[in-house]
Amino acid sequence: MARSNNVRGPTSALTEFLKESGITPTTIARRVRTRQVEQPAPVAGPSRQAENDESAEADVAENDEPVEREYNSDNLDEDDEVPLKKKRKLTKAAEAKLKAQAKAKAKKGKKKDDDDYSDDGSDEEDAYTALSKMWKDETKPPNGSLIECSKCGNEFSVTQYTRQAPNGGWLCHSCLKASGVDPFKKPAAPRKRKPLTEKRNVTHFEEHRLPSLANMCIKVVSSHIDDVEALGDIGSMNLDSIAKAIAKDRSLTPENATLFYDVQNTNLTLYDATNLTPPSLCALASLNPNLTTLRLDFCGRMDNSVLAAWNKSLPALTRIELLGPFLVHASTWQSFFESHPKLTGFLITQSPRFDVKCIESLVENCEGLTELRLKEVGKLADDFLPHIKKLAGQLTYLDLSSPGEPEAVSNDALTDLLTAVGAGLRHLDLSGHALLGDGFLFQGLKPHTRQLESLALALTPELTDAGVAEFFATWAGAAAPPNPPLRHAALGRNPELGGAALAALLAHSGAALESVDVNGWKAAPEDVLNTLGARAPRLRRVDVGWCREASDWTVKALVEGCPDLVEVKVWGCQRVTANCPRKRGVAVVGIEAQNFV
Template identity: 60%
Template sequence: MSRRANAVRGPTSALTEFLRESGITPTTIARRVRTREVQQPEAGPSTAVESNDTDQQEGNSNRAQDDPEEYASDHLDESDEEPAPKKRKLSKAAEAKLKAKEKAKAKAKAKKGGDDDDYEDDEDEDAYTALSKMWKDNTKPPVGSFCDCAKCKKQFTVTKYTTAANPPPGFLCHPCAKSSGPDPFKKPVAPRKRRTATEKRKVVNFEERRFPSLASMCISIISSHIDNIEALGDISSMNMDELSKSLAHNRSLTSQNSPLLYNAEHTNLILYDATNLPPPALCTLALLNPNLTTLRLDFCGRMDDEVMNAWTKSLPNLRRLELLGPFLVRVQAWQTFFESHPALDGFLITQSPRFDLDCMKSLVNNCPNLTELRLKEIGKIDDSFIEVLKTLGNGQGGCQLRYLDLSSPGIPDALTQSVLIELMSIIGSQLTHLDLSGNQLISDGFLLEGIKPHAKNLTCLKLSNVPELTDNGVAEFFKTWAGDSLPSTKAKGRKTAISSFQAAISDVNPPLSHIDFARNPELSSAALTALLEHSGQKLTQLSINQWRNTSEESLKSIAKYCPKLNKLDIGWCREADDWVVKEIMEKCPKIEEVKVFGCQRLTQQCPRKRNVNIYGVESH
C-alpha cells in the first residue's frame, strides 16, 4: 500500500520549503541526470532510446507547466515514472533465495501489520529522506581535537564524554553539558536491592558453619537421638552445665532436646539461652524438675503469666530465681508467685518493664528474708521503690540483704542521692555486693556519706557510668575509708609501708575484691593510686575503662599492688603501652584476661603469655 493510496500528507517542513525556494526537487534532479545522459550517449544504436528520452523529457516539462502543484511538498514523495528495465533471468539459486526473503518478509508483515510495513518500505525508497540525509552533518569530532562550544562559544578539548548540543548543531563543553542536564562524568549508581516482605520477617536463629566444631556435632547427634538419651548413662553436673553452654552458644536449645538437661533429682538448673522455648515447654520444665531450689533462665522473653502460674504450683521449693528478659509477665502473676513462695531469698530480674511498685510491695511483704535482690534495667523504678525497700530492715532479725543491684534504671536520674544514702544507713551494714551503675545523680557525697560510714563489709563495688564522680573525691574516699590515721607509703622500704598500710585497714574496712568504675572519664591517676593502696592486695577484678588521663606510671603500679588480679580492663586509657602490659604479665601470675580496646600506643610487639587472653590490640 503506497502513500498515494493512503492519502496521507504531512506538513511542509523547513527543509522542504528551503529546497523548493532554491528550485531543487526530485524532478529537477532527475531531469538533470537525464540531460547528462542525452548529452553523453553511449556508442551503438541508440536512436530509439534517444527518441524515447526526448519525448519523456518533453512530457515531464509539459506536466510541470500544466500542474502548478508539482513543486508542493505533498508531491515530493512521488517518483517520476521511468521505463522499467528489462528483467534479467535469475538462476535457480537466486530465485530460491528471493522467495525465502519474501516469505520472511510476509511473516514479519503478518505480525506487525501490513500497512506499517508498506509505509516503512516507502520511506526507505523515499527520495526526500535520502536527500535530507545529505544535509545532516552532526558527526562527533575525533577525541583530542579542539571544538567550539555551541552554547558558550569557548574552545574545549573533545573527549569521549563530550555530548551533542540540543537542539543541534554543535557540541557542548563539560560545564555547559553539566548545567544542561545530568553530569556526563557521573557513573551510574547500581539500583538498591529491596528486601521482600518474606526476607524482612525471616529470623536467623544461628549462624551455620561450613566446618562444624566437635561440640556442635555431638549436640546434633544427641538432639537427633533424644529418645534414647538414657543409653549415655549418668551425666555429671559439670558436664551438664558445659552442655547447656554449648547449646546456648549455637542457640539450639529447643523443646525437643531440652529434656536432656532435666532430672527430677536436680536442685539447680541453668539454661543460658531459652529463646526457642515456648510457654508450654517452660511449663514442662517445672513438671520434670519439681525439686528445684535454684533456677536461672537467660533470654526467656517468651514466658508469660501461664508459665508463672505453672511454676507457682509445680516448684514449691524454689528459693532463688534469676531471669533475664521476662517481658510478658504481668503484675498479678508476680504477686501470686511471691505469695506462694515466702521462703524466697534470691530474686534477680533484668529487663522486666511490667514490674511496678505493687510488685515491689508484694515482694517485700511476702519474702522478708531476701538476701539477694536485683532490679536491673527496670523501667518503672524510682524513689518509691527505695522507700519500700527500707522496710526490709524493720524485721526481727534486721535486714539480711547482702546482694543489691539497682543499676541502669529506665530513667537515669530516677533515684536521687539523698534517698540512696538513707537506704545505705538502713541496709548497708550487711551488704557485700553493691551495683548502682548508671544512676547519674550519684556523686562523691554518696561515697563519703553513704558507703564510708555504713557499708563496712563490701567486697564488690560497681559504679560505672556515673559522670558526677571526680578524681579527687574518689581518691579521698579510698584514702579515708580505712580511718583517719593511716601509715604513709613514703616510709623507707616500700614493701614494709604497703604491708603496714594493709594491716591498718584490715580491722576497719576489708579490701575490695571486685571494683568496676568504668566509663567515668573524670577519674585519673589520683583515684587509681588510692584505690590500689586500699584494695590492691585482694583485688581479683578491676575495670577502669575510659580513665583516659591516667598516667603510665600509675598504670604500671597495678602490677605492683595486685598479685591476685585475674581480670583487668584498661580500655581507652591513652597512656597504656607495651611496657604496661609487660609489667602486668610478669608480676600478676593469676592474670587470665586483659582488655585494651582503644589503647593506640600498643604495637605488634605487645607481650603475650600462655593462657592469657588479650582483647582489643589493634595491630593484632
C-alpha cells in the first residue's frame, strides 16, 4: 500500500550525498526487480513461491540495508512500485539511542529541514526559509575561524550568522546579503491574541468643583504630615479635615499624632488609629487631660493597660466611641465604668469580651447614660436586655445591631425592651436580628415609640412586604401624639420587601427623609422607585442597589427632584447604564457597564 504524507525530518550528509548521486527509492526498487528477473525461474508451487519471496527480501536487507535504513530514518515518501513488506525491528538500546539523539537536537534548538520532497513536487516554504535550512548540511567551522568566502574569495571570520553557499563552501556577510538573504533577520514576534474573557467595568460618576484654597492646603499638609510641626500652630478649625485625609492611607503614627494633641482639647476624633501602639494611646490621654468626647476608629491595639491609664488621665470624659477594642477584658471594662460615673455616651463596635457583667456595671455606675451602642458584640443575648431596661426614660440612642449569633435575642425580649425605653428613643438600630418579624412592628414599635427619627432594620428576613406596608400606613395615627416622619430609614437586604412597603414608607416619611436604604428590594417595581425623587425631595443619600427594576429613569427622578442629593448607590442595577443622567455634585456609585475588552 502506497504511503503519502508530509512528515519530514532532519536531512543528514549521507542523504544529501545519495540524492546528488542519483540514488533514490525508485532506483533501489528497480535494482531489486532486476535481481529477481536474473534469477532462474523456480518450479511453480506455494512452497517455492514463499521461498522466492523470502530470498528477495533477504537480498534487499543484506545488500541495500544502509540505503534503505537511511531513507527510512529520513521519513521520505516511498514510490508506489516499492512494496517494502518488512522493517527490521530496532533493539531497545538502539531505540534509546535514537530518543537521546532526538532530545539533544531539540535542546539545541535546531529547526526541521524541509528539503525533503513530496509526491507532487510542491514546495510550500518561502525562499529564505528553504535556503537557510538547505545550507545546514555541511559541518560549520567553529566561530572565530578564518575561512575564505566561496563566492568572492575574501577571508572572513566565522560567526553565528555565517551561512553556507548553495554549491558548497561558506559565504561572507556581504555576499550573503547580495544573494538576497539577511543573516541578521529576526523571526517575527507572534501575534498576541485578545482574551476572550468578559471583563466588567464599574463606573462611578462624580463631578467635583475646583477645590478651595483650604482644601488644597489640607491636601498638602496631609501629604507632608511627618514634617507638619515645622509650620507651627495651624489652628483647630481644619484639624478634623486633616484627620480624615490622612486616614485614607493610614498615615497617622505615634510621631505625627501629636499634631492633634492639645491640653485645651475637649473633643478628639482619630479616624484610623491602626498604627497607634498602647504606649502612644496612653500618651494621648496624658497630653489631652481635659477631653470630654473621644472617638477612635480601628483601635485594635488597645489593651487593658490603655484603659487603666485612662482611668486616671481622663477624669472629665463623658462620651467615648471605640471601633475594634478587641483586647480589652471584662474586668477592665468594669473598672473603667467605676472610674467614669459621668458617662452619658458609651458606643463600642466589635468587642468580643464584653459580657453581661460589663453591661450591669455600666448601668449601675453611669446613671445618666443616654447613648448606648453594643454593635457586633459577640456575647449579646436576652440576659443583656433587663439591665438596659433600667435606662427607661433617659435613653435616646440605642444600637444593638449585628449580634454574634443572629438568633441570640428573641422577638419577645426586644418587644419587652421597647415597652420600657421606646418612648424616649430617637435612634434605633436592630439590624441583623434574624428572629425579628412583623409582630415586633405592631407590638413593640407601633405602640411604644413617640419620637423616633432614625430606624434601621436591615437583615431581618422575617419581615414581609404586607406587614411593613401596614405598619407605616397606620403608624402615624397609632398613638397620641403620633410618631413624626423618619429622617433616616435603613431597611436594606430584606428581599421580601417590595413596592407596597416602599409606597407606605414614602407616604409616611417622604417629606422628611434625608437618607433611605432599600438595597436588595428585588420586587420593588420601577414605577414606585421612580417616585422617590418627587415624594422625598429632601433626600441626600439613596441606596437602591440590587433593585432589579431600578433604571436610568430612577436616577433621573432623583437628580431632578432632590436638590440636596449628594450620593446615589446603584450596585447590581443592570438597567442603570453609563448614559444615566448626572448632576454636578452628585456621585452615582456602582454603575456596572458591561464592556468587552
